[in-house]
Amino acid sequence: MVELTRKQREIEQRTAEILRIARPILIAEGFQALSMGRVASKMEYAKGTIYNHFPNKEEIVLALAVESMELRRKLFERSTSVTGPTRFRMMALGAACEFFTQHCTDDFLVEQCIRNQNIWDKSSEQRQNPIRECEARCMGIVAGIVRDAVTRNELVIPGSLTPEEFVFGFWAINYGSQILTYSSPSLPAIGIKDPFNAIRVHCCTLLNGFGWQPAMDLNEYNLSMSKLNESLQPKFWSVKRPEQPQ
């Protein structure tokens, strides 16, 4: 490993400190409210010092997003330790998504922030790459299970789809439903009382539709998902970074 001087360590620590300060602002008050000056004064440093660490607030947000997405990735990785047929392992990942949205709401919100052209326009590739990489890894984990399922003859995917494109559908339905749930305050008003349950039903139907073995009816599926969700709890606590006071 590379040896770091004391100075370098101090700088790294401060970078982390900036993120520690910035995160709750971003989560509680939004991108708008996050400002370099505010972070600086909260840390009792001058603004220029913050600019030594991050050239703009967009990169702070990307850095926060990397942390949040890494948490998701770890959760995904832990989920793959589930044993049994590939379909269960796939479902475990679905449960991880549910879990992430419900129990890591802050991180989920941070992830949302970076779906904004502005942030990508203003930030450097250096900051962007870790995010793409993390995304690619998450995809790799899920696509790996799909490939596994195919080699084990538990699943046949249509010829026009790559395993990644197969995954894409599940990504889209989960992601889309989460965005809609969190950004449409009027969902209940238009007849959608339990979006979570709805997405479970759709995912189960989709898995059955593709003929991923073993087929399951909704009751079995829901039962399994709830169990998987619960089983994530202990794995989760060993992964989650410590809570920040204030």
Next chain:
Amino acid sequence: MVELTRKQREIEQRTAEILRIARPILIAEGFQALSMGRVASKMEYAKGTIYNHFPNKEEIVLALAVESMELRRKLFERSTSVTGPTRFRMMALGAACEFFTQHCTDDFLVEQCIRNQNIWDKSSEQRQNPIRECEARCMGIVAGIVRDAVTRNELVIPGSLTPEEFVFGFWAINYGSQILTYSSPSLPAIGIKDPFNAIRVHCCTLLNGFGWQPAMDLNEYNLSMSKLNESLQPKFWSVKRPEQPQ
């Protein structure tokens, strides 16, 4: 109808003019780049005058979004004129979504802009309501087809889902895939070359998974979707507002 004075008509016209100026800025350069001052100087009015029409730029964006969503709604409504089994009518709506994303890219982008907490925080209910209403109507159109399908015994939806929650899955998968496609520049890099085709496959599989009659294989489905997509062209041109120069 209410009679409008000349003055009132002038004001309405100018409101429309503001939107006409603001739209290309929002689309080409993003929310960031849209500013009241810029709109004002482009219209050769003082800033204050613009503020007489819209209390902030967020409401301009909402007003633009209403226009775009109305276009979507009309496209949806035209799509329902497709005859045949309910499944075809549902597919026609899917085609309308595809079409909207591909041929009304500007409007699609404007729709994205309002998935931003900030805009909802800063705007009045008056501006927000038309959007919710439009959303509700779109949902009504689709849910109507689902209800039709159920009464005609062409579809059985699981007991735990309302027709709207049934629709929600398709909404989520379409919406999610579109967001991911437009905001993940790296999709091809992670193995997703043709997200459109992927979503078609998933939607077809989902429809079959729910047993919506008549069942179709992927080839039939693709063929139908392409035809439906093409048939939208003429309907589309009669609906689309005239192109704005500059």
Next chain:
DNA sequence: GCACTTTTTGACTTCGCGTCAATAATTGAC
């Protein structure tokens, strides 16, 4: 203790939002 490098500082410029008192235009009663 000194010369040199690195880091920190905060005043400064620029820019956009949103306000509002002053100014201009319009209206309608006479």
Next chain:
DNA sequence: GTCAATTATTGACGCGAAGTCAAAAAGTGC
């Protein structure tokens, strides 16, 4: 047509945040 009252328009202003940079401070090696 005139004039007072109403309504609309204007743009200077205050504010706050972004990002810069020369000067000051701190750190380093000899």
